[in-house]
Amino acid sequence: MTASASTADQRAARSLIPLAAWTAAWVASLAIARFVPGQLGEYQPIAAWIAIGVNVAVGIVWIVAHARYLRQLDDLQRKILTDALAVALGAGLVAAMAASVANNAGLISFGDDAATFAIVAAVAYIVMAIVGNVRYR
Numbered sequence: 001m002t003a004s005a006s007t008a009d010q011r012a013a014r015s016l017i018p019l020a021a022w023t024a025a026w027v028a029s030l031a032i033a034r035f036v037p038g039q040l041g042e043y044q045p046i047a048a049w050i051a052i053g054v055n056v057a058v059g060i061v062w063i064v065a066h067a068r069y070l071r072q073l074d075d076l077q078r079k080i081l082t083d084a085l086a087v088a089l090g091a092g093l094v095a096a097m098a099a100s101v102a103n104n105a106g107l108i109s110f111g112d113d114a115a116t117f118a119i120v121a122a123v124a125y126i127v128m129a130i131v132g133n134v135r136y137r
Contacts, residue, residue, distance in 0.1 A: 015072040022062040029055040080132035087128045092121030 033055040037048035070078055096117035102108045110116075 011072050015069045019062075019065045019069040022058070022065040026055070026058045026062040029058045076136055080136060081129060083132055084125050084128035088121040088125035091124035092117045095120040 029051070033048070033051035037044055037051055040047060070081060073081065096114075099108065099110070099116045103110070
């Protein structure tokens with residue numbers, strides 16, 4: 001491994017720490033927004049809106065952290081993850097829309113929510129990132 005490759009790897013590893021932290025913060029804020037307002041006794045719409053606003057704000061910072069992480073990667077790793085993101089977006093949209101149509105047609109009783117998109121997109125991203133890394137090894 002050359003010195004420049006090692007430096008690039010170290011830079012990418014360092015930029016992964018804020019990405020992981022903001023990912024955890026976003027997941028935590030999502031859980032708070034989803035579960036806490038209903039647990040306050042009587043439903044509190046103001047608390048729900050505040051929690052949603054915090055979740056959106058943390059989500060925006062998470063997106064920026066991910067963009068910074070991608071910029072720190074070498075060209076090949078960036079290509080692998082960008083390709084994985086493209087497949088994840090497409091697979092998530094296609095699966096979510098298909099599940100929505102099937103649900104509306106009475107063929108299934110699940111899949112008519114944003115969770116369908118998120119789950120399919122996350123799985124597709126992970127699988128394609130692994131496939132891309134194996135392919136270019």
